[in-house]
Amino acid sequence: MTTDIHEKAAIARLKAEQEAGLRGGESLMTKAFRRLRRDRLTMTALIIMSLLTLAAICAPLITDLVLHVDPNSTEYDQLMPIGTPGHLLGTDDLGRDLLARLLHAGRISLTIGFLGATITLAIGLLLGMVMGYYGGWVDDTLNWLITTLDSLPTIYLLIIVSALFRPSPEALILVLAFTGWTGATRLVRGQTISLRERDYILSARSIGSTSWHIMIVHILPNLISVTAISLASGIGGLILAESALSFLSLGVQPPTATWGNMLSKAQNFFNRGVHMAIVPGVTIFVTVLCLYVIGDGVRDAFDPTTSE
Amino acid sequence: MVKYILRRLLQAVPTFFGITLLAYVLMTAAPGGPLGVLYFSNPKMSNSQKEKLALQLGVHDPVYVQYLRWLIGDDWVRWDSDGDGVADRAVLSELDADGDGVPEPPGERRGVLRGDFGTSFFSKRPVLDVISERIMPTLELSIASLTVGILIGVPLGILAAVRKGSIFDNITRILAVVFDAIPGFWLALMLLIIFAVTFHVVPLGGRCKTTLDDSCPPIYQRLEYMILPIFVLATGPIAGYSRFTRASMLDVIGQDYIRTARAKGLGERMVWFKHGARNALMPIATFLGPSLTGLLGGAVITETIFSYPGLGRALTSAATQRDYPVVMAATIYAAVATILGYLISDILYALIDPRVRFD
Numbered sequence: 001m002t003t004d005i006h007e008k009a010a011i012a013r014l015k016a017e018q019e020a021g022l023r024g025g026e027s028l029m030t031k032a033f034r035r036l037r038r039d040r041l042t043m044t045a046l047i048i049m050s051l052l053t054l055a056a057i058c059a060p061l062i063t064d065l066v067l068h069v070d071p072n073s074t075e076y077d078q079l080m081p082i083g084t085p086g087h088l089l090g091t092d093d094l095g096r097d098l099l100a101r102l103l104h105a106g107r108i109s110l111t112i113g114f115l116g117a118t119i120t121l122a123i124g125l126l127l128g129m130v131m132g133y134y135g136g137w138v139d140d141t142l143n144w145l146i147t148t149l150d151s152l153p154t155i156y157l158l159i160i161v162s163a164l165f166r167p168s169p170e171a172l173i174l175v176l177a178f179t180g181w182t183g184a185t186r187l188v189r190g191q192t193i194s195l196r197e198r199d200y201i202l203s204a205r206s207i208g209s210t211s212w213h214i215m216i217v218h219i220l221p222n223l224i225s226v227t228a229i230s231l232a233s234g235i236g237g238l239i240l241a242e243s244a245l246s247f248l249s250l251g252v253q254p255p256t257a258t259w260g261n262m263l264s265k266a267q268n269f270f271n272r273g274v275h276m277a278i279v280p281g282v283t284i285f286v287t288v289l290c291l292y293v294i295g296d297g298v299r300d301a302f303d304p305t306t307s308e
Numbered sequence: 309m310v311k312y313i314l315r316r317l318l319q320a321v322p323t324f325f326g327i328t329l330l331a332y333v334l335m336t337a338a339p340g341g342p343l344g345v346l347y348f349s350n351p352k353m354s355n356s357q358k359e360k361l362a363l364q365l366g367v368h369d370p371v372y373v374q375y376l377r378w379l380i381g382d383d384w385v386r387w388d389s390d391g392d393g394v395a396d397r398a399v400l401s402e403l404d405a406d407g408d409g410v411p412e413p414p415g416e417r418r419g420v421l422r423g424d425f426g427t428s429f430f431s432k433r434p435v436l437d438v439i440s441e442r443i444m445p446t447l448e449l450s451i452a453s454l455t456v457g458i459l460i461g462v463p464l465g466i467l468a469a470v471r472k473g474s475i476f477d478n479i480t481r482i483l484a485v486v487f488d489a490i491p492g493f494w495l496a497l498m499l500l501i502i503f504a505v506t507f508h509v510v511p512l513g514g515r516c517k518t519t520l521d522d523s524c525p526p527i528y529q530r531l532e533y534m535i536l537p538i539f540v541l542a543t544g545p546i547a548g549y550s551r552f553t554r555a556s557m558l559d560v561i562g563q564d565y566i567r568t569a570r571a572k573g574l575g576e577r578m579v580w581f582k583h584g585a586r587n588a589l590m591p592i593a594t595f596l597g598p599s600l601t602g603l604l605g606g607a608v609i610t611e612t613i614f615s616y617p618g619l620g621r622a623l624t625s626a627a628t629q630r631d632y633p634v635v636m637a638a639t640i641y642a643a644v645a646t647i648l649g650y651l652i653s654d655i656l657y658a659l660i661d662p663r664v665r666f667d
Contacts, residue, residue: 147322263494
C-alpha cells in the first residue's frame with residue numbers, strides 16, 4: 001500500500017519534470033558536469049589551478065625568455081624587496097630571484113603532489129579492493145597495519161623516514177605515498193564491501209567469473225568516482241606535507257627550490273625580508289585552497305542526493 | 309560496559325606492538341644504523357672498542373632477538389653483555405654460555421615495556437627523562453588548543469546549521485576551508501612577524517622565563533608565550549569541529565523525533581538546542597581521537613617555530629641528529645597517546661549514546 005503511494009508520487013514527479021522541459025534520462029555524469037559548470041567558486045579555483053600548473057610547466061621558458069634570470073644564480077648579500085626592477089618579487093638572502101624560484105619550485109611541489117596522490121590512490125584502490133572483496137585474514141592483517149600506521153601522526157613518520165633516509169625528490173614521492181595510503185584504502189574498502197553483496201556481483205560469480213575479473217570489470221568502475229573525488233584534496237594534503245617537511249629542512253634539499261624549502265630560511269630574515277616568508281607562503285596557501293575547493297565542488301556535483 | 313572497555317583495551321594491544329615493530333624496523337633499516345651513529349660521534353674509537361660496543365649492543369644476534377631484548381629487556385636473562393667472552397645468543401643462552409664455569413651476569417636493560425628506552429646518544433641521559441620533561445609542555449599546548457577548538461568550533465557549527473544557507477553559514481564554511489588549507493607553519497611565521505617583530509606584543513618564542521629552581525610559573529603568568537602557538541594549533545580543531553557539528557546537526561534535525569517535537573508545538577529555539585544540539589553533539593566524542601593525532605602532528609611544526617620545548621621539537625631534533633633511542637621513545641609516546649585518545653573517545657561515545665551496543 002505505502003509503496004504504491006510512493007511509486008505513484010515518483011511517477012508523478014518524473015512526469016512533472018518532463019513536462020516542465022527538465023531532463024528526463026540524464027546520466028549522473030552529465031548532471032554532475034552541468035552542476036560543476038554552474039558552480040562559480042569551483043570554476044574559479046579550477047582556472048587558478050590550471051594557470052598555476054601551466055606556469056610551472058613553462059617555468060624554464062618564462063625565466064629564460066621573459067624574465068632573463070636564472071633561479072639559482074646568486075649574488076652575495078643581495079636581499080632585495082618586492083618591486084625591485086628586474087626582480088618583480090624581490091630576491092632572497094642569496095640574491096636569487098624569488099619569482100623565478102617560485103616558478104621552478106612549482107614544478108617540484110606540484111609534481112610531488114600530483115604523482116604522490118596518484119600513487120596513493122593506486123595503492124588504495126588495489127589494497128582496498130582486495131581487503132573488501134576477500135575479507136578474512138587478508139582484511140584482518142591489512143587492517144592491523146592501517147590501524148598501526150594511523151595511530152601515529154603522519155608528520156612523525158615523515159620526519160623519521162626522511163631524517164634517516166634523506167630521500168631524493170623522487171624517493172620523497174614514494175615516502176609520502178607510503179605514509180598516506182591508509183585513508184584511500186579505508187575508503188575503497190568500505191565501498192567494495194557494500195558493492196560485494198549486490199546482485200550483479202552474485203550473477204557474475206554464478207556464471208563462473210574469477211575474483212580478479214569481478215574486481216576489475218565489475219567493482220573498479222564503480223569505485224572510480226568515489227576515489228577520483230578524493231584526488232584533489234589528496235594533492236592538497238601532500239603539497240602541505242611536503243612543504244612542512246622541506247620547511248624543517250628534511251624534505252627536498254636546496255639549491256633545488258620547492259615552495260616549502262623557500263620558506264625554511266624566512267625565519268632568519270624577519271626584519272629585512274618579510275617578502276621571503278610572504279611570497280612562497282601565499283602560493284602554497286592559494287594552491288591548497290584551490291585544490292580543496294575543487295575537491296569539495298566535485299564531491300557536491302557528483303553527489304546524487306544534492307538537489308538543484 | 310566493563311566488558312566493552314576490556315575488549316577495546318585488548319584491541320589496542322596489537323596496535324601497540326605494531327608501533328614498536330615499526331619503530332624498531334625503521335631504526336635498524338636506516339643507513340648506518342645505531343652503531344654507525346655511535347662510531348661517528350667518537351671517531352677516535354679503536355677497533356677493539358668498536359667490537360666491544362657492538363657486543364654490548366648485541367648487534368650480532370638475530371634481529372628478532374635484538375627486538376625482543378629492546379622490548380622486554382635483558383635483566384631477567386644472563387648473557388654476555390660486557391663483551392668479555394663469546395657473544396652468546398642472548399635470550400636463548402644457557403646460564404654459562406662461554407663455558408668458563410662462571411655464569412654471566414644478567415643484562416641491565418629493563419626494556420621498553422617497562423619504560424626503559426635506553427640512553428640518549430647525545431645527551432647521554434636516560435631517554436625516559438629526556439622525553440618525560442617534554443610531555444608537559446606538549447600536553448599544555450594540546451589541551452589548551454583542543455579546548456579553544458571545541459569552544460569556538462562547536463558553537464560555530466551549531467549556528468551555521470541553524471542558519472543554513474545564510475551569510476553566516478557561508479562564512480563559517482569558507483573559514484573552515486581556509487583554516488584547513490593554510491599551512492600551519494606559515495601561519496605561525498606570519499603571526500610572529502605581525503605580533504612579535506612588528507608590534508612586540510608577544511615574545512618570539514620560548515616557554516617561560518627560567519627561574520633559579522628551573523620550574524615554570526603557573527600557566528596564567530606565561531600566557532604571552534602560549535597565545536600564538538595555541539591559536540595556530542587550534543585552527544585545525546576549529547575547522548574540523550565546526551564542519552562536523554554542522555553536518556551532525558543537519559543530520560539530527562531531519563530525524564522523526566524532531567518532527568514530533570515541532571508537532572507538539574515546541575518553539576524553534578527549544579527544538580534546535582534542547583532536542584537537536586544535545587543529540588548532535590554526541591558523535592563529537594568520536595572526533596576526540598583524530599583531533600589528538602592532528603594536534604600531536606601540528607605540535608611538531610608549531611613547537612619548532614616557537615622554540616617551545618615539547619615532544620614534537622624533541623622528535624625533530626633527535627631525528628636530525630639520528631638520536632635513535634629518543635626518536636623511538638617519542639614515536640611510541642605519541643602512538644600511545646593517540647591510541648589512548650581513540651580509546652577514550654570510543655568509551656565516551658558508548659557512555660553517552662545508549663544506542664551503542666556492547667556486544
